[in-house]
Amino acid sequence: MALLQVEDLRVRYGEVAALNGVSLHANKGEFVTLIGANGAGKSTLLRTISGLSRGYRGTISYQGSRIDRLPVHNIVSHGLVHVPERRSLFPDMTVAENLKLGAYRLKDKSSFPSKMAQVLDYFPKLEERKYQLAGSMSGGEQQMCAIARGLMLGPELLLLDEPTLGLSPLLVGMLGKIMKTLHGQGLTIILVEQNAHLALSLADRAYVLERGAIALEGTGKELASSDSVRKAYLGL
Amino acid sequence: MSDLIAQLAVFGIVNGFGYAIAALGLTIIFGVMRIVNFAHGEFYMLGAFVAATLIATTGVPYLVAIPLSSVVVGVIGIASERVFIAPLHNRSHLTLLLSTLAISMIFLNAAELIWGSAPRVITSPFEESLYVIGPVFLTGQRVFIVAVGIVVVVGLGLFLKYSTAGKIIRATAQNPEGAALIGVNIGLVRSMTFGFGCGLAALSGALLAPISMTYPVMGQALAIKAFAVTILGGLGSLPGAIIGGLTLGVVEAIAGGTLSTAYRDLFSYAAIIIVLLLRPQGLMGAAR
Known part of the structure; x- marks a missing residue:
């Protein structure tokens, strides 16, 4: 059974759809990364998992029970920790x-x-x-x-939203090492990254999010060698 | 003349501590919830009436009635937040503001229904003693107000700085989303903070009641003064609320005593207008 299971999650801000039926999962001990362009819905996905935003359809299960209607502080106390992009x-x-x-x-x-x-x-x-x-x-x-x-x-599951944003290359390298260490100690990580090189090199499995939906899924290696990913996210 | 000024200044400081306690409540509510509590004056009024009723019906001494009344009104504050504010916390500030105005009207009219509009007097055992310090005469009640004021100011400062609950309140004020993400139940913090702020207003009401009158609309003037104090000191600043309260108390006492009591409020508002013109962030506020 997956530690985190997201099924057909739909979120909108007012009239604007942010997520159009996203399904993904993370197994215990897995390092999952999410890549995608700005505005693809990556941050919204993490915010909805941690309870800061609410979906209007779909389910989120953690450790086998539904958490999509729980308040944020309750979700945190189950060991699901979200580190948002800046200013927390x-x-x-x-x-x-x-x-x-x-x-x-x-x-x-x-x-x-x-x-x-x-x-x-x-x-x-x-x-x-x-x-x-x-x-x-x-x-x-x-x-x-x-x-x-x-x-x-x-935490048992760590959601990291663009932790390398604005960091010097030296610090990015250091942070990459720390994430690897944490993963090695059994922590389950879902990482959202603009830096697709780093993200795919760390990932057991990765998802590509485009316009609020999952466009591709595979192991880090598979995605790193996929033509569309190489063109769109790795600049090759 | 200087003896009169000294006497007036000391009276002003006494009232100023009353204003400061009420303004601290307003400030802490604003800090955490980002709303100006338009019902603050009514919680001040309730503090005086609940204390009066406790003394009259149960015969508890004044000293017991004060903290008891603050706690009772604090609980009323928590209940009001749950019913009138919590369901609206995603709405605009204007909606919340109107909701606190509704709380104000409800309690004002309820007080007239329950207690009638005739003023009543709360007697304090401290009224009987008199202290003479140089040219200044003070009743025990006024000394008591200053003593409680100092205890509240120091106690609140220590509570917010060192206790876990105080740190959680500060964390929620500084970054509500960050607080939620470390597992703080921010809805609960909002309710408790609102109740705590209302309790401070009630404490101020119960303290000042023996040197003024207790009647349902007594909170209206106080509310405007408490708003003025927070503007004077800098919105959201706790030291500002203290200094602003004392400043307002002294200015209005001296102006009222030397010129005319009719102009009392005029001078306090003039002081506020001058501060806003010369230092719009308030005396202690940081420039934004």
């Missing part, structure tokens, strides 16, 4: 306070210090910035802090 931090709080609040729903509070140490180990830059206000850091540092905060809960 608390800007007037320090990095340490942000990370601490990330563990707000952590069931086993005694694991907090080890979680904190582990997260700071992944992102050593945050150790230096620990007592700085989150809003005063660079975009890339904020991005890392947002991911780190998401990890504090010890």
Whole structure:
């Protein structure tokens, strides 16, 4: 059974259709990536899975039960953590306070210090910035802090929305390594990426989203060698 | 003359603490919910009436009636949020504003029905004592108001800065979506914050009642003053609400006492207009 199963999901903003019947799944421990052009509905899909947006048709099941009508905080407490594109931090709080609040729903509070140490180990830059206000850091540092905060809960499924956006090539490489490590430790990841090279190299399986619908599906390797993907997303 | 000014200034500070407590409630509600609570004056009024009713019917002492009344009104605030505001939280700010106006009208008219429109007096045990500090005379009640004001200001600051609940409130104010994504039930935070803010208004009402009158429309003037204080101090700023409250209290007391009480409100609004002209973000607000 898939950890996450999305069936025929349809979402619209007012009169504008954002998702036209999307079906996808992620198995436990799988690294799934979603690529697609701007406005294809990638962010909407993640937002609807985490409960920030609502679909008008279709179902979302997680660990075998429906979550598409649950409030966001309830979904989070089941270990489904969404790190949205930019601006999810608390800007007037320090990095340490942000990370601490990330563990707000952590069931086993005694694991907090080890979680904190582990997260700071992944992102050593945050150790230096620990007592700085989150809003005063660079975009890339904020991005890392947002991911780190998401990890504090010890998620089972991590939804990452364009984590490499605005990051230097050096940091993109570092983030790629961290995602690989997390995946290696058994974390299920759904990654939305503009950077199709990176996304397809990391993915067990990938989907191409076009105009609110799944256009292609396959392993990372299959898609990376598909002609249409090479032309449209890899610039080859 | 300077003795009179000193006396008036001290009276102004006393009233200013009352305004500051009510304005803190308004500010914390605005910070989390982004709405201006037009019913704030009615929760202030309810604070005084509930305290009066508790004293009259159950015979509890004034000191017990104050916190009890704040809690009762806080619960009424939570219920009001659930019924009149929560179902509309996706709607425009104007819709929410109108909804708080509806709460104001409902409670104002309910109070007239229940308690009648004749003013009543709450007596405080502190009214009997008198303190003399240099040229300034103060009843115990006024000293008590200042003491409670300081405790509330310091307590609220510590609560918001260090407690988990306070941090959750600040997180929700800074980024509601981010708060939801770490697992905060932001609907619950909104309700509790609204109730908490209304409780602060009620506390202010119960504190000021013994030095003024208790009647159903008493909250109308206070609400305008509390709005003025938050504009003066900077919308959304807690230190601003405190400094704004004290400033307004002192300005209107001195102007009212030396010129004419008829001009009391005129001078406080003039002060606000000047602040808005010279420093539109308010005394403590950050430029946006």
